[in-house]
Amino acid sequence: MVETDFDVIVIGAGGAGLAAASEATARGARVLPLEAGARTGGSTRLSGGVFWASNTSLQKKAGIEDNPDDQFHY
Numbered sequence: 599m600v601e602t603d604f605d606v607i608v609i610g611a612g613g614a615g616l617a618a619a620s621e622a623t624a625r626g627a628r629v630l631p632l633e634a635g636a637r638t639g640g641s642t643r644l645s646g647g648v649f650w651a652s653n654t655s656l657q658k659k660a661g662i663e664d665n666p667d668d669q670f671h672y
């Protein structure tokens with residue numbers, strides 16, 4: 599039997615969509631993720647996995663001055 603009743607429908611199964619689907623599932627929702635591509639992952643699948651941050655404790659320790667505005671403009 600095909601399921602047709604869902605609490606949450608997530609359009610796109612990249613990082614954001616899969617995170618939303620996972621969180622909604624963990625909270626007990628019946629979730630339908632829909633992906634237009636031939637496989638899941640989107641650009642997230644290609645990501646280098648680098649996290650951007652500014653004005654961090656590591657930067658401060660290294661004497662590097664940074665702030666969120668500069669990060670945004672870069």
Ligand SMILES: Cc1cc2nc3c(=O)[nH]c(=O)nc-3n(C[C@H](O)[C@H](O)[C@H](O)COP(=O)(O)OP(=O)(O)OC[C@H]3O[C@@H](n4cnc5c(N)ncnc54)[C@H](O)[C@@H]3O)c2cc1C
Binds near residue numbers: 614
């Ligand atoms: C080569 C590369 C390297 C990167 N490296 C980094 C990095 O090191 N650090 C970093 O922070 N970011 C990086 N990024 C950026 C990061 O990967 C993306 O910003 C992030 O993955 C986007 O996630 P998303 O879930 O919003 O989109 P995506 O992961 O692209 O997911 C969107 C999904 O929605 C699907 N979709 C679109 N339209 C529809 C529709 N109408 N119906 C159904 N499905 C649909 C797409 O097919 C896709 O699967 C990189 C990007 C690339 C391309």
